[in-house]
Amino acid sequence: MASPQTLEIVKATVPVLEEHGTAITTVFYKNMFNEHPELLDIFNETNQKLGRQQTALAMTVLAAAKHLENLATLLPQVTQISHKHRALQILPEHYPIVGHHLLGAIKEVLGEAANDDIIDAWTEAYDEIADVFIQLERGMYEQEMWEGFAPFTITEKSEAATDIAAFTVVPANDDIDLNKLKLSAGQYITVKTDPKDSDHIALRHYSLYSAHSDKGIQFAVRRDNRNEYNGLVSNYLHDHLDVGDTILLSAPAGDFELNQDLVQQNEIPLVLVSAGVGVTPILSMLEAQVAANPLRPIVWVYACQNKEHHAFESKVNELLAAAEIVEKHIFYFDSGQILDEAWLANLPKPADIYVCGSMMFMESIIDGLMNLDHGVDSVHYEPFGPKMSLELA
Ligand SMILES: Cc1cc2nc3c(=O)[nH]c(=O)nc-3n(C[C@H](O)[C@H](O)[C@H](O)COP(=O)(O)OP(=O)(O)OC[C@H]3O[C@@H](n4cnc5c(N)ncnc54)[C@H](O)[C@@H]3O)c2cc1C
Ligand code: HEM
Incomplete structure (x- = not known):
């Protein structure tokens, strides 16, 4: 539990950090990817280019800091994010890397205004917030239907509408028993692909369009082409993957479900x-x-x-x-x-x-x-x- 002094400093500085939120996270991502280029295989390159994930991660750390004395109130939001983290296979050892570069970015952007007391308080705050995520994700990993990204064979590919391809996939080896999977309506799976026109591995989520697993795991992908840009993974799945090919999937995740x-x-x-x-x-x-x-x-x-x-x-x-x-x-x-x-x-x-x-x-x-x-x-x-x-x- 953070000390009263830490709570006071963190709460007093949240508005200043929010004001510099975009600058801090831009520096954070730049420095983190320079030092850990392997993380480019986890983060969505397009979200980075469009600045979408930048806002999400940074703003959540700041929002969480406002509730530091009672992080339990954020459980619904943390749970939703943790499902995504688990689907992407974010591990406890990733958290200190993010913490180190987030704190470094705060120092860099605030300059002298970020004195030792402020940095110490934010270090403590980040560690507490990270711990909530790590604990929750540990429980999710214990329950995941299979470990990491497992190979599946595509058994059906059909057109659900113009530009929407529906896929059915079955486990490529015996470790996963289709009959034992408990899929839930509203969940998504996450594919791990290596598209030819990208320098990095690309991960994307696709919702199950059926929670029955008797035929296999079923999801559908729309070609995501906007402006002059063609979506990386959706086009790869449409154009390069067919019946008989193998695709890597992490286990179903998500808390979008019927009441x-x-x-x-x-x-x-x-x-x-x-x-x-x-x-x-x-x-x-x-x-x-x-x-x-x-x-x-x-x-x-x-x-x-x-x-x-x-x-x-x-x-x-x-x-x-x-x-x-x-x-x-x-x-x-x-x-x-x-x-x-x-x-x-x-x-x-x-x-x-x-x-x-x-x-x-x-x-x-x-x-x-x-x-x-x-x-x-x-x-x-x-x-x-x-x-x-x-x-x-
Ligand atoms: C929980 C969840 C469930 C999902 N379920 C489904 C599903 O069931 N079916 C489905 O089809 N999708 C689903 N998605 C979306 C899916 O995960 C992908 O985001 C989608 O397929 C696009 O990925 P991509 O790699 O093809 O496109 P990306 O390369 O990620 O590009 C995304 C968009 O940005 C545009 N773009 C790319 N670069 C630029 C640029 N520099 N400037 C401007 N625009 C650019 C592209 O044209 C594209 O429209 C889901 C997402 C989530 C989070
Ligand atoms: C306390 C620390 C963290 C917070 C508050 C946080 C917050 C978030 C939020 C809000 C999202 C968006 C969720 C959504 O899609 O709805 C997200 C997604 C994501 N997070 Fe985290 N995160 C943290 C730690 C980490 C760590 C340690 C990693 C790995 C190094 C990581 C990697 C990702 C990735 C890859 C995504 C998917 C979005 C994308 O690829 O652009 N996060 N996180």
Whole structure:
């Protein structure tokens, strides 16, 4: 437990550090990657270029420092981050490296203003925060379904919609027994790839579109091409990996999951809202709900560019047909159909709502739902990028 003096210094200096947050983390990453180039195989190069992860890691350390005397209040946020860390195989020995370079960056940016007392207090604070992560992640490693990145063989590759490839993979060796895997709707796996046009190994998360493991582990990947840039891993998976090839996967992770207390009741409907490839975790939730209790009312809301981009249409229709009370609403943006706050006002209330899509889509849906007084506890979401960037937006 940090001393009262440490707490006082840390709290007094958080605002100053927040002001210099971007500068501190820019220096931090530059120095850390200079000294530990091997970490470039873990961090997402594109997030680095776009400055996304910079904000997430640094801002979380500062946010955590504000709650130093009671870090337990941050457990939900820490748990979500720790799932990502476990999926990426971040280990206890990585924490002192991050701590050393974060402290070094604070010194470098604040200059003389960072006296010994301040640095000592922040060292103590970082160690305490890191310890919370390390302990939580230790528990996750003990429970992971397999160790590290294991080889899987691709047994099926099909088109779920234009630019969306659906993969089924099975363990390449006998260490992992498909029948014993306990997948959960909403989870993601993490692939480890070595794309030819990159100097580094690249890790990416992909949500399971089914929590059944009888055929294998199933995920779907959209070609992520924006502006003149082609997404590194998604294009690699589309263009270079096929049936019979091997891919490395770490065990399923994530805490985006159906509220189990509500699955068996029929008063509070399940509302599933997704756009584009964001349908993946939401589809697995639909499947899980229908299997567990087909009597619960379900509202299915899906948005995409047009019919060609409509992902998993027939699979969704089959599942909805198996449920008792269903509303289905499809929005094709190319046809000018708009999913906005005015439309969201039609949704039942109370409802248990799950949202997944692009950052822009989710921001507008979540804002709309909040304005319509759906409480934070009823709205669950999974961004396909750092969660912090959405929370800070
Ligand atoms: C929990 C979670 C679950 C996910 N589930 C899925 C899923 O089920 N299906 C799915 O398809 N994706 C999913 N994703 C997203 C996925 O992990 C990848 O982020 C996505 O495939 C893009 O990776 P990439 O390597 O192809 O693109 P990257 O190389 O990481 O590029 C990302 C984007 O940035 C653009 N870009 C690249 N460089 C630049 C630059 N210099 N300037 C401007 N723009 C640039 C690219 O065009 C691309 O649009 C999920 C993500 C998370 C966090
Ligand atoms: C107390 C220390 C740490 C904090 C507060 C922290 C915080 C975060 C946050 C907020 C995210 C974004 C989560 C999301 O996607 O929603 C993240 C992701 C990530 N963290 Fe950490 N982290 C810490 C330590 C570490 C360490 C020690 C490493 C490894 C050296 C690490 C590597 C990563 C990587 C690789 C990602 C994925 C994002 C990317 O690749 O761009 N983190 N962390």
